[in-house]
Amino acid sequence: MNEEFTFLPKEIIPKKPDYFVWYTGTLGQAEWLIAFSKKLKGHSIPKRCKGDLSNIPEKILPLLSLEQPDLIVTDSQNIPLISIEITEQQAFGTNAQQRVARFWSAVANKIPSAYILPLESYQIEKCSNLEKVKRILEEKDPDKKKFLLFCETLLRIDGEKTYDNGITTIEELKNNIRKGDYNKIAGITEKSIGQLQVFLKKFVDIEGETVHLKNVPFLEHYHKVGNFYYKVYLRKPEVTDSMLLEWFNLCSRIVPTYPFKLQSDLRNLFRTNGLVHIIDDVENSYLSYRNLPPKPHQTKVVHKFCGNEKDEIELFFNFVDACIDREYKNDFLRKKVISPGEYWKEDLKRKWFKEIDSPKEIDSLQSGDFSCECKKFIGFLISQGIILPEVYVESFQKFEKAHIYKIYNTEPGRGLYDPYSGNLAVRDILFTRNMGSSEDLIKFNRIKPLVFLVDFKGESASKHKFIYSFIEALFQRKYAGDKTNNMTTQDKLVWLLKNIKINEFTKEIRCHILFSDLILVRRHLTDKINYELIFGVPTLLRIGLIDENDLAIKSMRL
Amino acid sequence: MVTEEQITKATANKLAKEEWEIIAVHPPDGQGPFTIPKSPQNRAIERASYHPDIVAIKKEKGNIKILLVECKVKKDDLREDVEKFEELANDPDSLYFICFRCQKFEGGPDLGVDYDDLSKRDPCDLPIEFAFAYQEGTGRLELPSEINGFKCRELNFQEKELI
Secondary structure (H helix, E strand, O other), X not given: OOOOOOOOOHHHOOOOOOEEEEEOOOHHHHHHHHHHOOOOOOOEXXXXXXXXXXXXXXXXXXXXXXXXXXXXXXXXXXXXXXXXXXXXXXXXXXXXXXXXXXXXXXXXXXXXXXXXXXXXXXXXXEOOXXXXXXXXXXXXXXXXXXXXXHHHXXXXXXXXXXXXXXXXXXXXXXXXXXXXOOOOOOOOOOOXXXXXXHHHHHHHOOXXXXXXXXXXXXXXXXXXXXXXXEEEEEEOOOHHHHHXXXXXXXXXXXXXXXXXXXXXXXXXXXXXXXEOOEOOOOOOHHHOOOOEOOOOOOOOOOEOHHHOOOXXXXXXXXXXXXXXXXXXXXXXXXXXXXXXXXXOOHHHHHHOOEEOOOHHHHHHOOOEEEEXXXXXXXXXXXXXXXXXXXXXXXXXXXXXXXXXXXXXXXXXXXXXXXXHHHHHHHHHHHHOOXXXXXXXXXXXXXXXXXXXXXXXXXXXXXXXXXXXXXXXHHHHHHOOOOOOOOOOHHHHHHHHHHHOOHHHOOOOOHHHHHHOOEEEEEEEOOOOEEEEEEEOHHHHHHOOOOOOOOHHHHOOOO | OOOHHHHHHHHHHHHHHOOOEEEEEOOOOOOOOOOEEOOHHHHOOOOOEEOOOEEEEEEEOOEEEEEEEEEOOOHHHHHHHHHHHHHHHOOHHHHHHHHHHOEOOOOOOOOOXXXXXXXXXXXXXXXXXXXXXXXXXXXXXXXXXXXXXXXXXEEEEOHHHHO
């Protein structure tokens, strides 16, 4: 039965497995999962997913149709039980959401999923503000130097000015923050003192039922390495991460979709940016030296609410075993982790997109999210000389507002696959739907259309292949007929959606056409702007040009 | 058939027996936590950072050594790894960064280098060594015994040690 290579010891390899652990990442991850799951150990074997997905049973293919999660656990009949992703990189900036399309397929098919990731982490980065860093590191007064370094590890405090204002010791500064007295703390206002108080409480004093990552010791904040200066700092969830957590929050209304925190440790600050791994596991030597996540009980308990005494990895394995039993009642403390409060504040939602009166305001930012009146947006497109067929205009005008996700690109060699496939999957859930427990994601019942607006500038304006060229090339490869003279690129996309599976679409356009009601490409050439316009799956379903029985749509369902 | 991960695991096991402390392992196709930024002039070539397959540290006769290892099943496939180490050994900023990552600090690991001291040394005097690991009898590639003054060693394994 087991023809594939495995490091698992013979005594835990079943002759007749009850479960399979399909892996697209590393064999080590699959064996780590098997080793610590009570349900899987001795009852399952790892199975490698080939890169072209040619060995994947039809029964699980829809879960891999957009992107491939690291692990999928199935029963012996290949019925999927849980989809899992593991990453060591902390979600950051626009990359924070890039893996989300991997979970979207699981949610769409009501299969639980788990994402192990560092919600907070230590970062080591080159410094940009060299003059200030040098000044602090060369400060002659050792006490003042300590004070300035401490200030640098806090949010937005101007240490030098604060020192000149008369606050000269770390304790004095901490007391003023705790009291909410921001008058002498340079850089801090009535508005931001609250954030500073929260930071001090969570990351310096470590108070509360959630054990957050300890702030970097101030003496380790700046370092000169060779010819460069580096800063070592704590990264906590910000705007894009809050969107990610809300995504899990909303999707969990349909099926458990939970993140688990990969906990870092100051002890490993420089060696691995704080990340904890299994290095040498005496009990399970087959897991040693494979850069695997920690095992249960290896890291500290971080969520102590509800009397919990389990670390995140133990909770993760409890969740995996519950999913294998198809038992979804226990939320394993996740609701508090993903809901506003502990890791992100509700008021961050205000930063998720900008409400604009005029579509022209879109050009106030190179990239970002906007919401504007749908009629005004359509009117704006028409004013630019874009010809829109009436049927499409009507399908947009029934909505009050449209959500516009704008990006820009200047490098033709840089594809729009990562991170935008995931970013669009996030926006599909956060901004365009009324997410209830019975939501069927594949029906794309919109309350607000999603527009993906791509500005190509510089060399990209004339050379980037997104999106017409990609559709045309795919059509050429797939279409066997000869009557293509009167077909527009939009018609060709409709043909493709009717005749090929979603995973056969090149990844450069797959998620983009799936999640976007409209893709608008603006090519900023020297003397003019050229437009490319494609209506995506949600619009095409809405106006009936494709339906759920068409192959691309059908292929997303288990 | 032997896999690269078997070579990596066997190498780490062997080094651990020689009392090296394994700091980080970068499995094939996986993620590696020990990254070393490349100098800007080298970045255009490929990745922006080095990710050695194994990083280990050892105290011997009062001195601390850091070892970087590249692993391949076939000896002949190590050619690019030799070039990678040559590039690294000639990049002072990267060499210092390796020591920076392996430093001792308050609350940190028991074993680590005194980075403040090392940062004053000439890069050629940093306590770094390189190694290449492979399956025995898999090629004739001549591997260097030193690169830019840094000692290099070979670790090879018979098939029976790997399976």
